Amino acid sequence: MTRLFLPILLTLAAAMPAAAEPGARLIADKSQIAFVSKQMGVPMEGAFKKFDAQIAFDPKKPEGGSVALQIDTASAGFGVPMSDAELPKAPWFDAAKFPQASFQSSAIKALGDGKFEMAGKLTIKGTSKYVTVPVTIAPAGGNYAVATGYFTIQRLDYKVGDGEWTDTSVVGNDVQVRFKLTLAGLGPL
Numbered sequence: 001m002t003r004l005f006l007p008i009l010l011t012l013a014a015a016m017p018a019a020a021e022p023g024a025r026l027i028a029d030k031s032q033i034a035f036v037s038k039q040m041g042v043p044m045e046g047a048f049k050k051f052d053a054q055i056a057f058d059p060k061k062p063e064g065g066s067v068a069l070q071i072d073t074a075s076a077g078f079g080v081p082m083s084d085a086e087l088p089k090a091p092w093f094d095a096a097k098f099p100q101a102s103f104q105s106s107a108i109k110a111l112g113d114g115k116f117e118m119a120g121k122l123t124i125k126g127t128s129k130y131v132t133v134p135v136t137i138a139p140a141g142g143n144y145a146v147a148t149g150y151f152t153i154q155r156l157d158y159k160v161g162d163g164e165w166t167d168t169s170v171v172g173n174d175v176q177v178r179f180k181l182t183l184a185g186l187g188p189l
Helices: 004-016 079-088
Strands: 023-026 032-039 042-048 051-056 065-070 101-112 115-124 127-139 146-156 174-184
Touching: 101 127
Parallel strands: none
Antiparallel strands: 023 051, 023 174, 032 042, 032 174, 051 065, 065 101, 101 115, 115 127, 127 146, 146 174
């Protein structure tokens, strides 16, 4: 009888997931994701007001970790009512059809001194591109840490500002994405 159950137990054990990396929790109300573009040569800073993340990451063994970030595209705004009303529309984020933008890490590499490099897939308006994101993580007192960084994308690669807005002399193609994510329970750096 034991011979019958041993293969079944081994099969079940192999099918079970390995122990998960330590998780951290995003503190969204103490975090920000901003974007800076140029309109007629003048820098304009906007932000996303709603986003979430799932983080399985041990700073001591980052190569086994993962980060998944979801951003509510309808929450984008510059703080200017007329512009804010346009951003969710089809030429820009098309929030009705594409309610979320996302980042999914595929590799994390430690660079030393709290600096990391996260490679992964950024998806906006159904278009995915691989990006490398430099991240600095610093303790923020108590059980908190802050992950900061920035990187630049080309908005037209993701069809953001489509149609009549493809003229980059009016709205620049480069968009700098900046983030400051407050995390709880990340573990020692």
